[in-house]
Amino acid sequence: MSEEVRASTDAGVVTVTLSNPGRRNAITRDMYAELERVLTDAAADRSVRALVLRGADGAFAGGTDIRWLQQIRTGPQGVDYEADMRRVQTRLTDxxxxxxxxxxGACVGGGLVLAALSDIVVCTPSSMFGSPIARTIGNTLSPTSIARLSATFGRHRTAEMLFTARLFTADEALAAGFVNDVVEPDRIEERLAGMLDAIRACAPLTLRSFRILWRRMDAVLGEIEHDDVYREIYGSADFAEGVEAFLGKRRPRFEGL
Structure with missing residues (x-):
């Protein structure tokens, strides 16, 4: 199977690897379902001390596989799609x-959201961050995703990222506070191992309390009305044009319709 989510556990650490060769680890519908299952299992296992998210073959994740978005033809279908995204993301934040x-490498779209929902982000110098959907696909982000990006990148940098569709470098992400450290590829495993050792040395219940309280602070964002926005965006001619243009490898012609 070329498109997969691999999970392994070692010394209380669950490592989840997204793999979709040749597509910068774009996340398919089946991959999201498997990711949800893996996260649910990890949440039920009290022996787990940390979870690591990463991508295969030199990329983190290139967002949702656009072939799935091609199946969305109406506003209500877009609402359902966003509900699927929220369910998977909730498994992570839970x-x-x-x-x-x-x-x-690439950390964009849905991959960027997964990183934003993480507690610690370490990257290599070649990494790039962004959500260029306003230029490419013409869909939108959830209130929770926008809020988390604003909190981690800063409101003004997030606005530049979303309104201009530009990608940020590793050094820019570090300066913004989105990334904790930029490490050369040959040192990344050493840096990760040291971080996990430090986590294991801490009181599990204390770390759990931090996660619970942060989750309660974020919960209010889920009360923001959003389905009307999703219906308008995913039911628009621009969204259909964006998906078709992306798959056809051409520039989309957006008309605000």
Missing amino acids: LDVPIVSIVE
């Missing part, structure tokens, strides 16, 4: 252990 994202 974890009571620290989440570490190891980013190499």
